[in-house]
Amino acid sequence: MHPLQCVLQVQRSLGWGPLASVSWLSLRMCRAHSSLSSTTCSSPERQEDGARKDFSSRLAAGPTFQHFLKSASAPQEKLSSEVEDPPPYLTMDELLGRQRKVYLETYGCQMNVNDTEIAWSILQKSGYLRTSNLQEADVILLVTCSIREKAEQTIWNRLHQLKALKTRRPRSRVPLRIGILGCMAERLKEEILNREKMVDVLAGPDAYRDLPRLLAVAESGQQAANVLLSLDETYADVMPVQTNPSATSAFVSIMRGCDNMCSYCIVPFTRGRERSRPVASILEEVKKLSEQVIRPPWPSKVLGLQGLKEVTLLGQNVNSFRDNSEVQFNNAVSTNLSRGFTTNYKAKQGGLRFAHLLDQVSRVDPEMRIRFTSPHPKDFPDEVLQLIHERDNICKQIHLPAQSGSSRVLEAMRRGYSREAYVELVHHIRESIPGVSLSSDFIAGFCGETEEDHVQTVSLLREVQYNMGFLFAYSMRQKTRAYHRLKDDVPEEVKLRRLEELITVFREEATKANQISVGCTQLVLVEGLSKRSVTDLCGRNDGNLKVIFPDAEMEDVNNPGLRVRAQPGDYVLVKITSASSQTLRGHVLCRTTLKDSSENC
Ligand code: 5AD
Numbered sequence: 001m002h003p004l005q006c007v008l009q010v011q012r013s014l015g016w017g018p019l020a021s022v023s024w025l026s027l028r029m030c031r032a033h034s035s036l037s038s039t040t041c042s043s044p045e046r047q048e049d050g051a052r053k054d055f056s057s058r059l060a061a062g063p064t065f066q067h068f069l070k071s072a073s074a075p076q077e078k079l080s081s082e083v084e085d086p087p088p089y090l091t092m093d094e095l096l097g098r099q100r101k102v103y104l105e106t107y108g109c110q111m112n113v114n115d116t117e118i119a120w121s122i123l124q125k126s127g128y129l130r131t132s133n134l135q136e137a138d139v140i141l142l143v144t145c146s147i148r149e150k151a152e153q154t155i156w157n158r159l160h161q162l163k164a165l166k167t168r169r170p171r172s173r174v175p176l177r178i179g180i181l182g183c184m185a186e187r188l189k190e191e192i193l194n195r196e197k198m199v200d201v202l203a204g205p206d207a208y209r210d211l212p213r214l215l216a217v218a219e220s221g222q223q224a225a226n227v228l229l230s231l232d233e234t235y236a237d238v239m240p241v242q243t244n245p246s247a248t249s250a251f252v253s254i255m256r257g258c259d260n261m262c263s264y265c266i267v268p269f270t271r272g273r274e275r276s277r278p279v280a281s282i283l284e285e286v287k288k289l290s291e292q293v294i295r296p297p298w299p300s301k302v303l304g305l306q307g308l309k310e311v312t313l314l315g316q317n318v319n320s321f322r323d324n325s326e327v328q329f330n331n332a333v334s335t336n337l338s339r340g341f342t343t344n345y346k347a348k349q350g351g352l353r354f355a356h357l358l359d360q361v362s363r364v365d366p367e368m369r370i371r372f373t374s375p376h377p378k379d380f381p382d383e384v385l386q387l388i389h390e391r392d393n394i395c396k397q398i399h400l401p402a403q404s405g406s407s408r409v410l411e412a413m414r415r416g417y418s419r420e421a422y423v424e425l426v427h428h429i430r431e432s433i434p435g436v437s438l439s440s441d442f443i444a445g446f447c448g449e450t451e452e453d454h455v456q457t458v459s460l461l462r463e464v465q466y467n468m469g470f471l472f473a474y475s476m477r478q479k480t481r482a483y484h485r486l487k488d489d490v491p492e493e494v495k496l497r498r499l500e501e502l503i504t505v506f507r508e509e510a511t512k513a514n515q516i517s518v519g520c521t522q523l524v525l526v527e528g529l530s531k532r533s534v535t536d537l538c539g540r541n542d543g544n545l546k547v548i549f550p551d552a553e554m555e556d557v558n559n560p561g562l563r564v565r566a567q568p569g570d571y572v573l574v575k576i577t578s579a580s581s582q583t584l585r586g587h588v589l590c591r592t593t594l595k596d597s598s599e600n601c
């Protein structure tokens with residue numbers, strides 16, 4: 001077999017798309033290849049002479065076919081403290097960060113916040129330092145989002161600002177390197193490298209392990225990219241590093257990618273196929289977080305509270321979680337969808353499911369609140385609802401993205417349910433979990449949406465009366481089914497007008513829904529100072545709504561007679577005195593614990 005043929009076959013057996021082969025061929029053409037999975041082409045003006053000579057001589061002793069095969073093998077579980085062996089064209093010294101300072105900037109969803117922590121964890125182990133001062137940075141990495149056109153425009157604008165920083169950089173300092181990470185790197189690939197010549201590194205959502213190597217290649221003046229998507233990368237062995245020492249909560253990624261293929265959505269193309277992280281590694285991370293110390297952001301005699309108090313399990317579609325990592329997990333029965341719901345993909349079998357994971361995670365620490373986002377309405381098993389109802393530390397809050405209130409539009413979106421099925425599920429959830437707080441996502445002005453469809457969405461907002469909502473104007477994305485098959489025919493001004501109307505109705509209804517809390521006593525996890533006033537503290541209730549209250553002395557129910565002030569990570573009971581669509585206000589009654597708390601209403 002010809003070596004190239006063999007390599008391509010290895011790629012296919014690992015499920016790599018056509019890009020892998022294109023990358024490999026362009027590697028050959030560039031003669032600056034770094035590994036099977038990347039492109040590293042340089043424009044002539046970027047090449048620094050010394051670096052080129054140096055690089056060429058090492059290229060002569062470049063990678064062998066064995067090396068490619070090694071790179072192509074499935075990722076092994078690695079000890080987190082291990083640093084990759086350098087590829088033949090880099091020395092260990094180059095692979096290590098040489099104390100270069102990295103500035104990370106995150107855009108988009110919570111998944112990107114978690115990705116930032118993963119990327120940083122990998123770079124930190126490679127000897128990089130982190131800075132929060134842009135001027136001090138040697139490497140600037142933007143963790144990007146592609147979900148809507150506007151999100152990408154923000155990044156292009158930011159890149160123009162950073163270009164100025166790069167050009168003004170004094171020669172006495174090491175050249176500034178700029179990297180684009182995440183969804184935009186995946187979606188636009190070479191377009192970014194060509195359009196923005198000052199971008200040095202591109203790393204797609206499954207390529208963060210490769211960052212030290214990509215940055216090392218960039219050190220020699222080359223552009224370096226790895227945008228391969230994986231079938232099995234979950235970063236299970238990478239413990240994300242949080243940088244805020246007073247954070248009371250953390251995100252834990254439980255799965256990556258999405259197989260749903262909603263017709264408007266770019267995510268399956270930028271984040272790839274759905275895969276779940278092994279339950280054992282998730283539990284290990286949650287345990288570590290439950291032991292992590294929270295330090296107050298203000299001078300305090302209290303050294304810090306033991307244990308983060310909240311984790312949010314993250315995934316594009318958490319209730320299709322399925323850990324198939326061990327053979328014995330595959331005996332489980334197949335999934336039943338809720339009544340009236342369908343999927344765009346073939347039913348999957350076996351594995352440890354989300355209810356099992358939620359049960360296990362909630363047992364790690366009874367004082368730790370558990371949330372999850374986002375579930376898809378289509379597979380909401382009763383076991384999950386039952387668990388939320390019976391466990392004190394699983395928050396009674398469900399994000400249930402509807403996207404539209406019109407069955408006709410929902411079908412065009414390929415959501416797999418009708419308005420009626422969705423509303424029935426809402427009733428079922430409310431019966432199963434009294435007092436549950438609901439939130440949702442909606443898109444205004446999807447392809448073919450009529451005024452009548454829009455009115456249906458308005459009426460769904462009124463009918464369900466969500467506590468929280470995320471509303472967007474539709475933004476056509478290339479590659480999606482809607483891009484190929486439907487017409488983006490709602491004029492921009494109509495989309496915006498409909499969006500405004502949805503926002504107004506959502507606010508009115510949320511205000512009503514939140515006002516039910518006035519007069520109630522709620523358990524609030526204290527986060528820190530309120531942004532608006534230094535005399536107020538801010539925290540979140542079980543429904544994830546922000547609660548503001550004056551910083552005052554109070555009783556500690558577990559130490560009668562002791563007067564205390566709230567610290568981040570404390571649970572306090574707050575009497576709610578007013579409510580708006582986004583915030584509750586009240587006054588603090590006492591410090592307590594999750595176990596001992598007695599909320600009323
Ligand atoms: N245009 C507008 N909003 C979108 N979303 C996803 N794709 C698009 C798009 N092309 C919204 C959906 C999703 C949320 C994360 O972003 O409401 O639930």
Ligand code: SF4
Nearest residue numbers: 258260261262265267
């Ligand atoms: Fe996108 Fe639909 Fe997957 Fe959510 S479930 S990430 S909207 S394709």
